[in-house]
Amino acid sequence: MSSGAPLDPESEKALAYSKFYGGKVGTAPKVPVRSLQDFSVWYTPGVAAVSLAVQADPELSFEYTGRWNTVAVVSDGSRVLGLGNIGPEGSLPVMEGKALIYNYLGGVNAFALPIRVDGAEQLISVVKAMEPSLGGVNLEDIESPKCFEVLDRLRAEMSIPVWHDDQQGTAGVSLAALYGALELTERTIEGTRIVLFGSGAANIATARLLMEAGADPRKVVMVDKKGILYPERDDIDQLFVKNRWKYDLALKTNGDRLKGGLADALKGSDALIAAAGVGPNLVKKEEVAGMNRRSIAFFMANPVPEMLPSDALAAGVEVVATGRSDYPNQVNNSLLFPAIFRGALDVRARTITDSMVIAAAKELARHAKDKGLSAQHILPTMEEWEVYPQVASAVGDTAVREGQARKSVTKDELLHTAMEMIGRARKTMDALRSGGVIVEPPE
Amino acid sequence: MAQPRIRHATKEDSQHVADLMVRLKRLNSEFDPLFMVVEDARERALDYVSASLDSPKVLLLVATQEAKVTGFLRAEIRERVFYKPHLEGHITDMYVLPEFRRKQLGHDILERCSSELAKMGAEIISADLPSRNEIGVHFYMKRGYRRLTETLTHLPQ
Numbered sequence: 001m002s003s004g005a006p007l008d009p010e011s012e013k014a015l016a017y018s019k020f021y022g023g024k025v026g027t028a029p030k031v032p033v034r035s036l037q038d039f040s041v042w043y044t045p046g047v048a049a050v051s052l053a054v055q056a057d058p059e060l061s062f063e064y065t066g067r068w069n070t071v072a073v074v075s076d077g078s079r080v081l082g083l084g085n086i087g088p089e090g091s092l093p094v095m096e097g098k099a100l101i102y103n104y105l106g107g108v109n110a111f112a113l114p115i116r117v118d119g120a121e122q123l124i125s126v127v128k129a130m131e132p133s134l135g136g137v138n139l140e141d142i143e144s145p146k147c148f149e150v151l152d153r154l155r156a157e158m159s160i161p162v163w164h165d166d167q168q169g170t171a172g173v174s175l176a177a178l179y180g181a182l183e184l185t186e187r188t189i190e191g192t193r194i195v196l197f198g199s200g201a202a203n204i205a206t207a208r209l210l211m212e213a214g215a216d217p218r219k220v221v222m223v224d225k226k227g228i229l230y231p232e233r234d235d236i237d238q239l240f241v242k243n244r245w246k247y248d249l250a251l252k253t254n255g256d257r258l259k260g261g262l263a264d265a266l267k268g269s270d271a272l273i274a275a276a277g278v279g280p281n282l283v284k285k286e287e288v289a290g291m292n293r294r295s296i297a298f299f300m301a302n303p304v305p306e307m308l309p310s311d312a313l314a315a316g317v318e319v320v321a322t323g324r325s326d327y328p329n330q331v332n333n334s335l336l337f338p339a340i341f342r343g344a345l346d347v348r349a350r351t352i353t354d355s356m357v358i359a360a361a362k363e364l365a366r367h368a369k370d371k372g373l374s375a376q377h378i379l380p381t382m383e384e385w386e387v388y389p390q391v392a393s394a395v396g397d398t399a400v401r402e403g404q405a406r407k408s409v410t411k412d413e414l415l416h417t418a419m420e421m422i423g424r425a426r427k428t429m430d431a432l433r434s435g436g437v438i439v440e441p442p443e
Numbered sequence: 444m445a446q447p448r449i450r451h452a453t454k455e456d457s458q459h460v461a462d463l464m465v466r467l468k469r470l471n472s473e474f475d476p477l478f479m480v481v482e483d484a485r486e487r488a489l490d491y492v493s494a495s496l497d498s499p500k501v502l503l504l505v506a507t508q509e510a511k512v513t514g515f516l517r518a519e520i521r522e523r524v525f526y527k528p529h530l531e532g533h534i535t536d537m538y539v540l541p542e543f544r545r546k547q548l549g550h551d552i553l554e555r556c557s558s559e560l561a562k563m564g565a566e567i568i569s570a571d572l573p574s575r576n577e578i579g580v581h582f583y584m585k586r587g588y589r590r591l592t593e594t595l596t597h598l599p600q
Contacts, residue, residue, distance in 0.1 A: 231542035237470035240541065240578075251541060 079143035088114035106338025107421030167205030169333035179365035180378030198276030218255025328376035343395030348406035389418035459512035461488035467538035514539035532565030
């Protein structure tokens with residue numbers, strides 16, 4: 001590390017383990033190799049018959065190859081974690097980690113694929129070119145506003161699911177947490193006044209998804225570094241040219257045409273979703289104190305939330321969530337994306353619609369409710385692995401009902417398949433560890 | 444909400460039109476550094492609007508909604524010395540506040556402009572805008588305008 005600062009224990013471990021294992025994921029055979037004779041089936045000459053069948057009907061590539069369960073985790077390395085533009089090689093350890101989560105929690109055959117590209121057009125072109133090999137694409141850590149253009153174009157132009165976790169994943173899990181908090185505080189999404197603090201990829205996507213889920217645009221207020229977003233703000237024409245997604249929200253939201261700063265936005269509001277940057281004092285006690293009673297606040301920044309939960313609770317907020325696992329109510333994308341793709345892949349979906357994400361969020365919230373909602377429990381945790389198949393089946397079922405599935409299956413069948421696939425991933429890990437293929441890390 | 448009204452600008456509109464003029468010039472600055480806006484743009488805009496109101500060769504229209512000026516268009520009559528048709532109505536500036544876009548207001552202002560310029564003798568109409576303003580270019584082309592001239596610019600080192 002160039003700074004020379006001492007590393008925390010997790011960072012020390014990450015460096016040592018990464019070097020020890022030489023990467024986190026790899027390919028593994030799915031078929032038996034009993035003798036070298038088997039290659040005449042798995043490879044030439046037998047494989048030619050399979051190729052010709054797929055040539056005649058390319059959709060068979062979802063049946064005769066591993067395409068149906070394969071997801072590329074693609075990044076251009078332009079905005080990696082909080083590290084900025086560290087390039088494709090720099091992003092590789094992160095993408096490998098993501099692929100591992102897909103594999104372990106979703107039973108998805110994901111692999112890391114950082115690419116060196118120049119601008120949105122080339123990124124779009126490269127990803128489109130890979131479509132024949134993939135069941136889906138997970139875009140990751142791409143700078144804003146380029147990520148909006150890339151996702152919108154690829155969703156429109158490809159026939160497999162394309163997902164940008166920094167947008168849809170964060171938006172979906174925030175919605176799930178909000179559903180839980182709204183139920184607990186006896187509100188409806190339609191009647192709730194929601195303030196989004198921060199206007200990067202996460203909150204722009206969250207605002208869009210909230211409105212798709214029924215939030216009243218007039219009651220949604222966005223706040224960025226320059227204050228409340230409204231149509232006549234001085235920089236709106238700049239957004240018109242450079243960030244049309246944020247520009248659209250400036251026109252659509254804030255029906256009361258509020259002006260001013262965060263305190264002005266929060267006065268009389270019900271819920272705050274902050275994704276504005278590393279805290280802990282980006283949001284102040286006096287600002288949240290102006291919210292309505294039984295208020296809700298999510299502070300999503302990592303590693304330090306925009307406001308410490310203890311401060312928010314002291315200022316009168318009833319339900320607090322953060323992105324961290326050491327506080328109650330962790331709003332974590334990992335609750336969502338493995339299951340989203342499990343469900344989408346199991347029906348060979350052509351896309352992931354907002355309705356599929358909303359169905360996933362509702363399923364997460366339902367699971368939390370079944371276990372008992374409280375101010376400290378509005379979402380399941382990652383340990384509750386049974387939630388993943390349930391979310392997957394809800395996603396797949398929505399795809400079937402919306403006509404986005406290549407394969408029509410019932411919700412029960414989807415649940416069964418998802419349980420089997422995710423269960424198999426866990427069993428594989430256990431087998432690889434107990435068989436000594438994956439050894440314990442060095443002390 | 445009341446329907447927008449399009450009318451000739453008056454001296455009472457000067458401050459509002461100057462504000463919108465500065466917004467337009469700042470928007471243009473997003474497309475190219477050679478459109479960097481001067482610091483005293485507001486004062487210059489007021490003078491420009493005043494001179495426009497006094498000129499018989501200039502058309503200055505405003506769109507209003509409940510007494511608020513929501514957009515404006517400035518055009519001037521130019522002579523085409525060597526070409527026929529001889530008189531050209533040239534749109535130099537047009538701006539609609541963001542909140543009032545996508546509601547046909549720009550279209551309506553342009554329609555009114557066309558009929559007013561015709562009354563002033565213009566036989567063809569042209570418009571001037573930054574070449575990188577693709578949305579603006581699309582707006583005019585969608586309404587039958589086509590590229591006729593190219594303005595090439597050079598910044599000597």
